[in-house]
Amino acid sequence: xxxxxxxxxxxxxxxxxxxxxxxxxxxAIVDSANTQHYISNGDGMGAxxxxxxxxxDAESHKVTFTTLDGYSFDIEAVRGCGEFLGGxxxxxxxxxxxxxxxxxxHYLLECEYENIIYDSSDVFVVCKDSxxxxxxLKNGEVELNAFVTPNVTNPVKDSTMQNIIASDGEHYxxxxxxxxxxxxFKYKYIYDLTGGLY
Numbered sequence: 001x002x003x004x005x006x007x008x009x010x011x012x013x014x015x016x017x018x019x020x021x022x023x024x025x026x027x028a029i030v031d032s033a034n035t036q037h038y039i040s041n042g043d044g045m046g047a048x049x050x051x052x053x054x055x056x057d058a059e060s061h062k063v064t065f066t067t068l069d070g071y072s073f074d075i076e077a078v079r080g081c082g083e084f085l086g087g088x089x090x091x092x093x094x095x096x097x098x099x100x101x102x103x104x105x106h107y108l109l110e111c112e113y114e115n116i117i118y119d120s121s122d123v124f125v126v127c128k129d130s131x132x133x134x135x136x137l138k139n140g141e142v143e144l145n146a147f148v149t150p151n152v153t154n155p156v157k158d159s160t161m162q163n164i165i166a167s168d169g170e171h172y173x174x175x176x177x178x179x180x181x182x183x184x185f186k187y188k189y190i191y192d193l194t195g196g197l198y
Contacts, residue, residue: 029048052103056080061078061079077094079092080092087103093111095111099112100142115127122136124137125155148180152167158192170185171185171187
């Protein structure tokens with residue numbers, strides 16, 4: 001095991017290769033040998049995800065996404081963002097609504113959602129006007145569909161990242177990524193174990 005000692009105000013976001021560090025009013029990305037790969041004096045810096053790091057500027061309400069080899073793009077009128085998973089990342093508007101961008105900085109979903117729950121797969125869930133929908137990313141476009149069961153709440157992906165456990169307000173059931181009802185909504189709760197076992 002290689003251990004490197006360094007003094008920073010804080011260190012976070014270990015992804016196995018890079019750390020995000022803060023010291024003396026500056027953010028940087030360093031590797032385990034403490035070599036600096038990117039430095040910024042923004043108001044916040046995210047973790048390295050899919051080759052990108054995000055830097056937030058509170059005064060201009062801008063997030064700059066940059067790669068360690070110098071490619072970058074800006075997203076304006078936002079107050080925060082997530083990390084890239086499967087080529088997509090959420091951003092939060094100044095007003096608090098969520099949107100979704102790709103690695104070129106194009107909006108897959110404009111900032112008009114109350115919640116977006118996504119992962120590295122091409123199937124995820126979004127909430128707008130208190131209604132949850134199934135979202136599928138196909139050829140760079142997001143297709144939204146009403147769930148096969150109405151009034152879906154509390155949707156979460158299971159350990160297979162294919163099925164969605166959700167409630168109808170009273171009972172729990174399971175819906176597939178293809179929007180098919182796998183388990184009827186009649187259970188008090190469903191515990192996700194692993195590999196499609198519940």
